[in-house]
Amino acid sequence: MSDDVRTAVSGDEPALIPYITAGDPSLAATAEYVEALAAGGADVIELGMPFSEPIADGPTIQDAIQRSLEAGTTPERYFELVESLDVDVPIVCMTYYNLLYQYGESGPDESDYERLRRFVARAAEAGVSGLIIPDLPVDESDPLRRACDEYGVDLIFIVAPTTTDERLAKMREQVSGFVYVQARLGTTGAQADVSDATHESLTRLAEWEVPKAVGFGVSEGQHATEIVEAGAAGVVAGSVFVDIIAGGDDVANRLEAKARELKQGALDGATTDTPKAGK
């Protein structure tokens, strides 16, 4: 089992985990943006692989996905991009189940595990350290879990504010890398404040050994501070970066500056004495 993601999130400092969509507006631009995010202090980068029906994403990321698909991004080109990246930061692939399921030529009567294994093998070979599949709840995840274990790829699950204790118990057995705490109901998208659900969710997960990263709505340094103060080991932010890319102006510098702001915010949150969960 690879430890890169877990180590990167649970290091001494609170972690910044930015999301951008690969191929928005082009794969060449993404390579540059990934470097900018890393330079700004990103500890793990979530790189979206575009799927035509992104039901867990809000309008900002949905538009990015559409731009990426129009630019011709395919799973294979995504993997080639990851291979070409020259950064020290683990890459986590965020995408939807159908792309995993369809990857490569499938033979007759292949099991789910055999089909998914092809995707995971290619992802691992390309240098992807973990997967986040928002439309794959733990209940359906056994075949993918098996394939991920085989190739040392982390399978990261999202805990929602609505997740019941019964479901939490199931997820606790399955999760690896880090647990992604969805800070509010709904879909991804930048918000003006940090949701109260954050504190509640972190309290419920306090005893889990994996590090917790909070996302959905994070857009400012101050949010990162509050989230780390609440006990999270990391902060996930996507739409705020995607908005910068959509703006199209001086993108790499602005991505780096935004990453720096969020990372600093997270660091500020860690200077208070609250113990960090998951350490």
Next chain:
Amino acid sequence: MSTTKFGEYGGQYVPEVLMPAIEELTDAYERYVLDNEDGFMDEFRERLADFGGRPTPIQRADRLSERYDAEVYLKREDLLHGGAHKLNNALGQVLLARYMGKERIVAETGAGQHGTATAMAAAHLDMPCEIYMGKRDIRRQRPNVFRMRLNGAEVNPVTVGRGTLKEAINETMRDWATNVEDTHYVIGSIVGPHPFPRMVRDFHSVIGEEIRDGVQKKTGGLPDSLVACAGGGSNTMGTFHDLVPDEEVSLFAVEAGGDELVVDDEEGVAPHSASLSTGSEGVLHGARTKLLQDADGQIVESHSVSSGLDYAGVGPELSHLVDEGRVTPVNVDDTAALEAFHRLSRTEGIIPALESAHALAFLEDELGPDADGEHDLGEVIVVNVSGRGDKDLEAVIEETEKRDLDAAPSMEVMYE
């Protein structure tokens, strides 16, 4: 626990934020629908009768019977309140939402027929209701948009993609994920995560029960074949479900063949919606099923002259029954459907929905004067007229003008 799958199809592939709501719904489905707790099903059946106007008739179509040299019966779901079979499910789900203590209803709609039925059911049961509808479909189905609003529902236009049913479903799922604690999503067909495909089928299975009784009374036996159009497949499964165990009854699911049965992989579009006939297995909108997708697994944009059939997926149970050989998937093209629309209107005095016209066009393809007759439909044939065509008149005028249709009335003099 009811199983979440039909063979390998079905399941629950949704974001975690929705899983608790789906578990709650599964529990409610098992208690109220399957076990009739608190008399839910009695109340549902009573409201279907009093508000909905059930049972709907089985009518012998005399001219069609003559034309096709068979006993052709029409199941008149167009006579159900609201003008389509969709009310069975909408009423069932809105009532269930009320039993569950939900406070708000959301739904998606393609043809507008499901949106209309949901808006009516919500007004009838005094629940606030919001409907998502693709921009393109809003243009194609203006009368239904107005009807929804008359019944007090808000209609939210969806502009992404091609602005049809698929995009409207995505958007409604997002609304549901945001408001999941007090909102029920009335899904409009036998698609989506478990328990929707089973529950929606159960609410519609009254269609097949009435077919069994009606044909028994009229002929003393069972029909030889049942024909229904399949978009998501709700009227299809409603028509078939009760007779699936009767192996001697042939079941035909008629899909929208659109312009032609090809997929443009480059452009990511299919000029048809025939996912049972041409699709491959994948995961869309919460279920594993047969889909129109490209080699990478991106869902392609479908097409049909009929907005209610214009969807890249189909219900998992239908996919399963097709694999098992129990249901035969067939398709007809846009022009054949339009001709059938005009034919039924002129010869029987019934203006069918464009969706239902697909089912009727299959008879012409198989038994009409120019037919090549690939399938044995037998002597007694029941076609489900899933809805009436008032909603489609604008689209039919436009599409008829583009084509040189034999059966169509000339509109020229009207425009002078």
